[in-house]
Amino acid sequence: MTLQAAAGYAAATGTFKLTFLLVLLPALSAAVLLLGGKRTNPWGHLLGCAAPIAAFVIGLVELLAITGRDGGQSRQLDQHLFSWVPVAGFHVNANLLLDPLSLVFVLLITGVGSLIHIYSIGYMEHDPDRRRFFGQLNLFIAAMLLLVLADNYLLLYVGWEGVGLASYLLIGFWSYKPSAAVAAKKAFLVNRVGDLGLSLAIMLMFATFGTVSFTGVFAGAHSPAAHGGTLTAIGLLLLLGACGKSAQAPLQSWLLDAMEGPTPVSALIHAATMVTAGVYLVARSGAIFNASPDARLLVQIVGATTLVMGAIIGCAYDDIKKVLAASTMSQIGYMMLAVGIGPGVYAIGILHLLTHGFFKANMFLGAGSVMHAMNDEVNMRRYGGLRKVMPWTFVTFGFGYLAIIGMFPFAGFFSKDKIIEAALDKGGASGYLLGSIALAGAALTAFYMTRLMIMTFFGQRRWARDAHPHESPRVMLVPMVLLAAGSLLAGFLLILGGSLQHFLTPSVGTSVEVGAHTIAPLILSLLTLAVALGGAAAAWLLVGRKPVPVEQPLNVSKLTWAARRSLYGDALNETVFMRPGQYLARALVFFDGRGVDGAVNGLAALVGGSSARARRSQTGFARSYALSMLAGAVAVTAALLLVRVG
Amino acid sequence: MSVNYYLYLSALLFTIGAVGVLVRRNAIVVFMCIELMLNAVNLSLVTFARINGNLDGQIIAFFVMVVAAAEVVIGLAIIMSIFRARRSASVDDANLLKY
Numbered sequence: 001m002t003l004q005a006a007a008g009y010a011a012a013t014g015t016f017k018l019t020f021l022l023v024l025l026p027a028l029s030a031a032v033l034l035l036g037g038k039r040t041n042p043w044g045h046l047l048g049c050a051a052p053i054a055a056f057v058i059g060l061v062e063l064l065a066i067t068g069r070d071g072g073q074s075r076q077l078d079q080h081l082f083s084w085v086p087v088a089g090f091h092v093n094a095n096l097l098l099d100p101l102s103l104v105f106v107l108l109i110t111g112v113g114s115l116i117h118i119y120s121i122g123y124m125e126h127d128p129d130r131r132r133f134f135g136q137l138n139l140f141i142a143a144m145l146l147l148v149l150a151d152n153y154l155l156l157y158v159g160w161e162g163v164g165l166a167s168y169l170l171i172g173f174w175s176y177k178p179s180a181a182v183a184a185k186k187a188f189l190v191n192r193v194g195d196l197g198l199s200l201a202i203m204l205m206f207a208t209f210g211t212v213s214f215t216g217v218f219a220g221a222h223s224p225a226a227h228g229g230t231l232t233a234i235g236l237l238l239l240l241g242a243c244g245k246s247a248q249a250p251l252q253s254w255l256l257d258a259m260e261g262p263t264p265v266s267a268l269i270h271a272a273t274m275v276t277a278g279v280y281l282v283a284r285s286g287a288i289f290n291a292s293p294d295a296r297l298l299v300q301i302v303g304a305t306t307l308v309m310g311a312i313i314g315c316a317y318d319d320i321k322k323v324l325a326a327s328t329m330s331q332i333g334y335m336m337l338a339v340g341i342g343p344g345v346y347a348i349g350i351l352h353l354l355t356h357g358f359f360k361a362n363m364f365l366g367a368g369s370v371m372h373a374m375n376d377e378v379n380m381r382r383y384g385g386l387r388k389v390m391p392w393t394f395v396t397f398g399f400g401y402l403a404i405i406g407m408f409p410f411a412g413f414f415s416k417d418k419i420i421e422a423a424l425d426k427g428g429a430s431g432y433l434l435g436s437i438a439l440a441g442a443a444l445t446a447f448y449m450t451r452l453m454i455m456t457f458f459g460q461r462r463w464a465r466d467a468h469p470h471e472s473p474r475v476m477l478v479p480m481v482l483l484a485a486g487s488l489l490a491g492f493l494l495i496l497g498g499s500l501q502h503f504l505t506p507s508v509g510t511s512v513e514v515g516a517h518t519i520a521p522l523i524l525s526l527l528t529l530a531v532a533l534g535g536a537a538a539a540w541l542l543v544g545r546k547p548v549p550v551e552q553p554l555n556v557s558k559l560t561w562a563a564r565r566s567l568y569g570d571a572l573n574e575t576v577f578m579r580p581g582q583y584l585a586r587a588l589v590f591f592d593g594r595g596v597d598g599a600v601n602g603l604a605a606l607v608g609g610s611s612a613r614a615r616r617s618q619t620g621f622a623r624s625y626a627l628s629m630l631a632g633a634v635a636v637t638a639a640l641l642l643v644r645v646g
Numbered sequence: 647m648s649v650n651y652y653l654y655l656s657a658l659l660f661t662i663g664a665v666g667v668l669v670r671r672n673a674i675v676v677f678m679c680i681e682l683m684l685n686a687v688n689l690s691l692v693t694f695a696r697i698n699g700n701l702d703g704q705i706i707a708f709f710v711m712v713v714a715a716a717e718v719v720i721g722l723a724i725i726m727s728i729f730r731a732r733r734s735a736s737v738d739d740a741n742l743l744k745y
Binding site (some may be wrong): 615616618619620621622624627628630 | 652664667668669673676737738741742743744745
């Protein structure tokens with residue numbers, strides 16, 4: 001069994017043999033909850049929380065074990081489960097790879113996941129389908145863990161599709177709402193486009209390297225025989241997959257609608273974990289992107305574009321969850337930019353991913369708490385002055401706010417600053433361009449988040465008449481407080497002495513410390529802080545000084561109009577893909593109905609019709625029969641005569 | 647006198663019978679016309695027997711007479727029962743067996 005570990009990785013022994021439990025426990029729990037029916041209703045939510053917590057404990061144990069291995073011992077441990085596809089010439093093992101990168105994800109998924117599960121006990125208390133909710137959340141955790149633990153692309157693809165399914169189910173959890181059902185369908189369809197890219201990438205890998213395992217593909221990408229064009233093609237297809245899952249341009253449109261799902265789902269799947277799978281994919285496939293500068297350039301362009309798009313969209317929406325969703329797009333744009341810059345910077349993208357996981361989940365839970373208090377109202381124009389009634393929510397949300405705008409010493413400061421620095425240090429014109437885009441994004445981030453804070457927690461009360469806001473129960477507050485602590489501390493702790501970068505080295509390569517910076521780090525940090533404060537001040541000047549109108553003002557600039565329509569992303573999809581698709585489908589239906597069916601049905605109608613006419617000759621009149629007999633006899637006689645005489 | 651005249655007469659009788667069958671509605675008249683056609687054929691059979699100088703045609707004529715006698719019995723019985731059921735002897739009224 002130990003011999004079956006993929007070449008290049010150490011076989012999992014001792015503590016590391018527990019790795020399979022990480023996937024198995026949530027999967028079993030999901031099976032019990034989803035198949036067990038009403039019998040599991042009384043204790044379903046407790047089991048649903050126990051599974052990710054148990055997985056988190058296993059993750060912590062393995063973190064201790066893996067940090068205990070230093071010096072010559074490999075920190076990449078491969079556990080062989082079974083031989084999955086044992087076909088000659090195509091052999092795929094179901095192996096789990098526990099290495100620093102996947103372990104970091106395991107801890108994020110199970111840690112933040114556990115907190116959100118606990119929060120959901122309170123948030124979903126009055127929902128009759130709470131057990132199903134927990135079952136589907138556990139299904140998501142299991143699929144996401146499989147995604148990050150797989151040691152080959154095919155198994156990763158199983159997890160990739162699994163999280164897509166869980167996301168679909170949970171966005172449409174309240175499927176009696178047409179908007180939720182439509183949003184779920186949209187998310188599924190847009191993700192399908194990305195999944196197609198990933199599956200094509202996997203096929204191309206197999207065609208090129210003859211294997212889909214990480215080690216095999218990476219070794220192939222390093223070898224001089226590898227063709228640059230093929231690697232670029234694989235990289236671009238992987239990027240397409242990443243764009244779909246991570247809601248990056250041009251496949252960003254589904255994320256805003258995905259906010260129809262329950263808020264814990266938005267926090268877990270559409271902020272902290274699943275949408276970062278694209279970043280994971282690019283970081284994991286670093287060997288391919290390292291070998292293809294063209295693919296990297298496109299990743300950077302996608303990241304920078306989405307970064308700005310998301311931020312602009314976030315400035316215009318009034319729906320608190322959609323602002324946060326746009327912000328998620330924008331922050332993942334930062335991560336994509338970082339992992340797109342490539343060798344030496346992957347770890348920084350992952351750092352921002354982790355800190356973002358904390359502060360964005362924190363803010364989503366805060367938004368959920370506000371909605372819980374305001375009868376599920378999401379329009380920020382109906383909020384205002386909530387800081388006095390919901391002090392805990394206000395303070396924890398405030399921590400997340402300070403983290404995302406990059407205030408020192410909150411988590412976002414360390415990670416975002418590093419990304420801007422890395423973009424500038426890339427050098428050349430493109431480095432300056434990307435760096436200034438990232439810097440402008442920081443200003444926009446500060447603007448829209450300050451706007452959100454002012455509209456929600458400050459100013460006069462603009463509540464609906466029947467709203468009686470109250471602080472949320474303790475079961476919801478505790479996860480929020482813990483995540484707020486994460487928003488404060490995560491960045492500092494992870495960057496202390498470059499700890500995360502060193503830890504991730506076996507997975508993504510050494511982090512490069514550039515000797516000569518384009519702008520000295522201290523000055524750049526101050527510049528970033530100044531830009532963020534400028535954005536916040538602008539928001540205060542524009543939104544905070546005068547009362548917020550309860551109705552959305554209509555005399556606004558063209559850019560605001562565009563941003564309110566998510567920069568025409570939906571309109572573009574509709575014009576370019578949906579309409580032509582509909583026309584094509586209609587043309588095909590017409591051809592099938594009139595052409596194919598018409599020919600067959602027409603033949604049948606011809607036979608039927610002529611038979612019906614021929615039947616009419618059976619009149620029932622004896623004399624007409626006699627006439628035809630006579631005619632026949634005459635004809636026979638005539639024929640005979642003709643033969644005889646002729 | 648040429649034997650052909652018998653054949654002409656036969657053809658004439660047959661034609662009269664055939665036209666009668668086709669144009670008359672009364673079942674009895676139609677029936678009589680059928681008899682006329684049968685007898686026209688009999689006449690031609692006998693004539694041909696005479697022409698050929700053997701008795702085959704005459705024997706067949708006897709067969710035809712026997713069949714005609716049986717046919718008259720059955721035919722008249724059918725006509726009677728139709729008349730009793732429908733109070734009509736018109737062949738056009740008995741047209742139920744159709745499409």
